[in-house]
Amino acid sequence: MILKKIFKFLLIITVTVSYANALKQDEIKEQMTKKIDNVLLILEKKDLSISQKGDEIIKVIDEVFDYELMARISLGKETWNSLSDEKQKEFVKIFENKLKKSYIEKLEFYNDQKVKILSLKPHNNSRLQLETELVGKDENYKINYNFYNKAKDSEQWLIYDVELLGASIIQTYRQQFAGLLKEKTFDEMLVLLDSSNKKQ
Amino acid sequence: MKNIIIVIALTFFCYADEKYNDEFTQDFDSEFTNKNGEVFDPLSGYNRLMTNFNDKVFINVLNPVAKGYAYVVPQTARIGIDNFFDNIMFPIRLINNLLQLKFQNSAEETGRFIVNTIWGLAGFMDVAKSELGWEAHKEDFGQTLGFYGIGDGFHVVLPFLGPSNLRDIVGLGADSYVSVLSTTGSSDLNYKIPNTQLEEIGIKTYDVVNTTSLKQGQYESLKKDALDLYPFLRDIYTQTRKKQIEE
Numbered sequence: 001m002i003l004k005k006i007f008k009f010l011l012i013i014t015v016t017v018s019y020a021n022a023l024k025q026d027e028i029k030e031q032m033t034k035k036i037d038n039v040l041l042i043l044e045k046k047d048l049s050i051s052q053k054g055d056e057i058i059k060v061i062d063e064v065f066d067y068e069l070m071a072r073i074s075l076g077k078e079t080w081n082s083l084s085d086e087k088q089k090e091f092v093k094i095f096e097n098k099l100k101k102s103y104i105e106k107l108e109f110y111n112d113q114k115v116k117i118l119s120l121k122p123h124n125n126s127r128l129q130l131e132t133e134l135v136g137k138d139e140n141y142k143i144n145y146n147f148y149n150k151a152k153d154s155e156q157w158l159i160y161d162v163e164l165l166g167a168s169i170i171q172t173y174r175q176q177f178a179g180l181l182k183e184k185t186f187d188e189m190l191v192l193l194d195s196s197n198k199k200q
Numbered sequence: 201m202k203n204i205i206i207v208i209a210l211t212f213f214c215y216a217d218e219k220y221n222d223e224f225t226q227d228f229d230s231e232f233t234n235k236n237g238e239v240f241d242p243l244s245g246y247n248r249l250m251t252n253f254n255d256k257v258f259i260n261v262l263n264p265v266a267k268g269y270a271y272v273v274p275q276t277a278r279i280g281i282d283n284f285f286d287n288i289m290f291p292i293r294l295i296n297n298l299l300q301l302k303f304q305n306s307a308e309e310t311g312r313f314i315v316n317t318i319w320g321l322a323g324f325m326d327v328a329k330s331e332l333g334w335e336a337h338k339e340d341f342g343q344t345l346g347f348y349g350i351g352d353g354f355h356v357v358l359p360f361l362g363p364s365n366l367r368d369i370v371g372l373g374a375d376s377y378v379s380v381l382s383t384t385g386s387s388d389l390n391y392k393i394p395n396t397q398l399e400e401i402g403i404k405t406y407d408v409v410n411t412t413s414l415k416q417g418q419y420e421s422l423k424k425d426a427l428d429l430y431p432f433l434r435d436i437y438t439q440t441r442k443k444q445i446e447e
Contacts, residue, residue, distance in 0.1 A: 069228070077229045102425050109421045124231055137279060137414050148228075160228070166443025167436045171232055175239075175435045176427045192427060199424075 023064060024155045025120075025128065028147060032130055033117045035060050040115065043107060054104045061103075066150065066158040067096040073160065074173035079181065091190060097197050099169075106164075115143075123147075128157065141165055240354050241434070250357040251430040257360065258419060266412035278413055280324040285407045286336065287316050287323030288393075291378045296339035300347045305337040312336065338444075342371025346445035355434050363437035381407070 023031050042048070042056045071092040072080050080088065116133045123129035128147040133140050144163040150156040161170045180189045241247070270278065290313040297306040312328040320327040328334040345367050353366025364372070377385040383400050386392040394400040426432035 073228050073232055076233075105421055105424060109417055137275070165440050167439040168232075171439060172425075172432060172435050174232055176432055179428060179431045189427075196424075196427060 023147075023157045025149075025157060028128065028130060028157055029117060029120050032064070032132075032145065035064070036115050036117070036132070039107060050108065053108075054100070057104055057107065058100055064157075064159050065099075066148075066160055067099065068092050069148075069158075069160050070099065070170055071095040074170045075177055076174060079177070079186070083186065087186070087190075094190060094194050094197065095173075098193060101197055102169075103162075127160075239431075239434075242354055243356055244430075247355060247357040247434070248430045250359060251363075251433060254357065254360065254362055255423075255429065262409065262412055263416075263419075266409050266416065269409055270413040270416065273413075275414075278410055280321075281410050282414060283316070283320070283326045284323045285381075285410070286326075287313065287320070288380045291380065291391075292341075292375045293337060293339055295378055296341055296344045296375075297337055299341075299344045300339060302337070302339070305339075308334050309337055340368075340371055341374040342368035342441070343445050345371055346441070352438065352441075355438070357430075357434075363433050365438075365441075368441070 038060045039057050042053055042060070045053065048056070074095070075091065083091065114135045116135060118131040118133055121129050121131065123146055126149065130145040130147065132143045132145070134143055142163075142165055145159050146161040146163065146168075147157040148160050150158050161168050163169070177189065180192070184192070290309065293309050294306055294313075297303075297309055311332075312334050315328040315332065315334070316323045316326060329336070350367055352368075355363065355365050356369060358364050358369070361372075373384075376382040378389065380391055380393055381400065381403055383392060383394055383397055394403055422436075423429065
């Protein structure tokens with residue numbers, strides 16, 4: 001009897017731990033609306049410094065981004081596989097910071113504007129795309145979030161790419177990394193990426 | 201028995217933490233490889249120089265001018281002027297929508313032009329959008345060529361105008377023929393506003409300053425993402441144009 005209870009307990013824990021932060025397909029629209037609204041609220045707070053706002057925003061959006069996968073795709077399979085485990089980890093970390101910094105800068109810039117969540121559509125076979133629109137002063141800007149299902153037999157949707165006005169962020173980094181790696185070593189490129197994070 | 205349960209539970213944990221398998225990353229890799237391949241860029245040397253030149257012009261000339269202008273002219277007026285310029289560019293949008301057989305959009309564009317010109321104070325207000333919900337359908341001849349399967353050619357950075365490519369340069373030429381704001385084709389079309397080339401440049405520069413004043417900080421914020429400015433801007437341009445053509 002007790003064993004059964006322990007078993008149940010463990011099972012529940014495993015399931016909840018592994019899927020605590022993941023989104024289900026029919027939750028994506030609602031959850032992302034909440035998250036984006038939250039982010040806009042944080043941006044409006046006047047008593048916080050920019051870096052404090054950044055930290056709060058990261059807390060809200062962190063769990064839906066798959067930074068490691070984003071780092072992997074933007075580096076390309078060959079380069080990724082040629083790196084040691086440590087280097088891979090280092091790269092993921094620096095790249096993650098870069099993405100976060102850039103995302104916050106964009107949001108800050110579009111501070112007083114509204115975001116409309118348009119629709120969730122199938123994208124590239126097994127993936128989903130959430131279309132959103134930022135209402136600007138003279139025109140609207142399309143921002144699309146691309147999701148993939150991480151868990152095979154259940155649902156755990158995570159973002160692997162963001163498209164701004166049709167330009168994929170990951171694709172843009174991929175091209176830049178490939179170009180840089182023709183002239184520089186990986187370590188030199190990493191330094192460049194890291195130093196761009198420190199610039200204001 | 202207890203041990204077995206713990207082992208089972210542990211395997212569950214391991215399962216949840218399983219890393220991406222090879223087949224899976226392969227899938228993503230091909231999704232992103234298909235799109236680019238090696239970029240054909242015979243003018244890269246010149247393009248790089250021109251990108252730097254344009255960057256300097258933007259940061260040191262256009263941006264300060266637009267800032268000063270924004271300081272003097274209230275935002276509502278600037279949005280109105282922006283709407284006015286958009287409205288008189290109607291011939292370009294109509295023709296290219298028609299050429300791409302987008303009849304619904306062509307009709308809506310025509311409707312927008314009539315409504316905004318008559319009830320929107322000669323185009324200063326976009327009442328078609330705010331009251332009727334008719335969105336603009338921006339199409340240019342570069343997109344029309346793309347629609348009929350003509351490729352980019354290669355990337356060319358134009359002085360002052362920024363990123364473009366062979367196909368879009370042809371498009372710019374064709375569009376300026378029907379454009380109200382150019383002098384080309386004035387012998388055939390009598391709705392042209394500028395009489396001389398100098399007037400044309402003046403009007404267009406003013407339009408650019410006005411638009412820039414509404415997008416302050418946008419370029420700077422975008423630029424921060426670049427590790428290497430020229431390929432970064434080239435890539436964004438190529439991807440954005442591709443998307444516009446698809447739509």
